[in-house]
Amino acid sequence: MTAEINQLITELHTPVQPATKHTRNAAILNMTNPHTATITLYRTNIGNISIKKIQAMPSRLYSVPGKSILFSLNRQPIKIHSYHLRNDKLEKGKTIIIDDQHPSIIDGHRALFDYSLINREPCGALVGSINFPDRLLDIQVFDRTTLRKVAWLPHDESAARYLVSLELLETIHDPRGIKVAEELIYHYHPAVAWKAFQMLYRADPQKSRAYTPLLEKRQDPRLNNLLRSVETVA
DSSP: OHHHHHHHHHHHHHOOOOOOOOHHHHHHHHEEEEEEEEEEEEOOOEEEEEEEEEEOOEEEEEEEEEEEEEESTTTEEEEHEEEETTTTTEEEEEEEEEEETTTTEETTTTTEEEEEEESTTTTEEEEEEEEEEESOOEEEEEETTTOBEEEOSSSSSHHHHHHHHHHHHHHHTTTTHHHHHHHTTTTTTTHHHHHHHHHHHOOOHHHGGGGGHHHHHOOOOOHHHOOOOOOHHH
8 A cells, every 4th residue: 555655646746737727627527526525636547635524424324445544634533433344234343533643544345434523513624535446346325324235336437437328328219329238248347237238138138148148257146136137037
């Protein structure tokens, strides 16, 4: 992890080419997330540096696949609540306190974390993070009360774009959508491959079965269950 941090810091000092008004606006939109109250200050292909505003506790908990270094800002101590990932359910772990002198490292492959304030500030507080995400793993969403998994989101931006593209092509009944699906069924992300298979199956159930061995080679339990459900209906 030391090597990744050094690389991130080295690239931080790389001169940035002047941007046009349109590219600046696009960059601002890309670095802000109003839903999570997060601003990404710097991003490379290996990691990012972000700031998050902490206020009321959201009703959902989100996993962050990869590793993160958390630190508080403005000398505001913050509680970090950890949860152990147990398949489709969370188990409560320990609670630690971070401040400007005591950061914390979280391994997002095995744990999920959440924040809360020690001293209730009306304007909330800021927490900084240095993140090294694992794009191959999905973001899992859990209900805060039951601690059960309720949804998932693709961590890889390209996977999310392809999923949206396939949905749009299918919605507008674009005849070229089948050709796109035939290419994206080879995509590494199982959700993209499955969506492509669904489009091919709806277009020609018999012909789509030729792709079943390709998907089975992935040995993905969730994907295999979906394939079995299709075979049962057929």
